[in-house]
Amino acid sequence: MTNYSLVESDGPDEPPDGRTAALAAVEARLEHTNELLRRMLAEVAKTPSTHAIFVDAGYVYASAGLLVAGTEDRRNFDLDAEGLIDAFIDTARTIFADSRLLRVYWYDGARRRIHTSEQQAIAELPDVKVRLGNLNANNQQKGVDSLIRTDLESLARHRAISDAALVGGDEDLVSAVEAAQGYGARVHLWGIEAADHGNQADPLLWEVDSQRVFDLDFCRPYVTRKPVTLYENENAPLPSREDVAFVGARIAATWFAERGRDRLAELLPGHPYLPGPVDGELLTEAERLLKRSLRGHPPLRRALRDGFWQHLRMVCQN
Known part of the structure; x- marks a missing residue:
């Protein structure tokens, strides 16, 4: 018969000293990581959300001009762009009360992408970035929609904005909205009241997170129709x-x-x-x-x- 000897113990087996040290090191690293996460979350909680305003100037000129002055032709009216931009910023400040403005992006067309004097004045405004597409022979903008998509997608991807106010109506902007939303940004469509028929594409209206329309009273202070030119020699003989x-x-x-x-x-x-x-x-x-x-x-x-x-x-x- 085998005899077994009993060894008295004061408690459960203790792990070797090396294992104890390893566990202590892991616990220390976990506590350090938790402390870093707590600090990061505290900073995030203190950081306000950010919004930006994206303005398709061609849409604004055509829609506001038709609504207030009865014409889409820029030559027949003046637009107070600085005043209108300030009004957009004030509106955003009201809607996004707990958010700060990143900047206003103003998209327009120009021959050879060279700023006109008016576009240069807009570019000099604080918190405004002017992006220029081209103009073809028919004075139609080219490349503006792609510029809007690039900026919207890039800012959303880098978490630079949480909300985007988009002033426009072209169906080609749907892809820009989808791209920004794919990175978690909310896109809010702003429009100008249509003078006769709708001036924003239905697919764009369906895609955005919210909609807002600026009426005649809102636009009237910023659009002034130019006086009709009167020629002094209307009674003179016609030229050959x-x-x-x-x-x-x-x-x-x-x-x-x-x-x-x-x-x-x-x-x-x-x-x-x-x-x-x-x-x-x-x-x-x-x-x-x-x-x-x-x-x-x-x-x-x-x-x-x-x-x-x-x-x-x-x-x-x-």
Whole structure:
């Protein structure tokens, strides 16, 4: 029969000294990690949320101009962009009461992406960043929607904003909204009251987190229609077709110098017709130079276009 000896013990087995030290080290590291997390959460709790305002200037000019001045043509009204931007900021401050403004992004088009004097003045405003797309021969913006998407997606991805107020209406902005929402940002669509029919695409309205529309009373202080030009010599004899054609060629020379061959290449396929915006610019500038209205005189307007085209086609041959 085997004899067993009993060993008296004061308690449960103690782990070796090396294991005790290892456990102590792990506990110390866990406590350090927990302390870092507590500090980080405390900082996050103290950090306010952030919002930014993204403005499609082409949409604002067209919608506010039509609503207040009855025209989408920028040449026929003045827009107090600084005052309107301040109003947008005040609105955001009310809606996002516990949030701070990152900045206002102002998206517009310009020939060769060169700032106009008006765009430069806007760019100099505090907390405003001007982003420029291009303008084609028809004065249509190109590349603006992609700029909005890039900024929206980048800011949302880097958690730089929690809310985005988007002033626009183009369906092409849907992808920008989806991209920002994919990173957790909320997108709020702001619009200008439509003068007759809707000016915001339904798919865009369906995609955003909230909607707000600025009415006539809100927009009226920032839009001023320009006075109709009155010419002193309206009773004078009409200019000859040759004189009008010469003025058309003179305007074409300026047009080409400002826009270059790329814009001319876009214009040529439409010969002998001119896109509406270009034709409007041509008529307005011709009347300014002639100090005489050409409205109601179709033969003279044809002579004006003929002179314009003749110069441009001569440029193509050189």
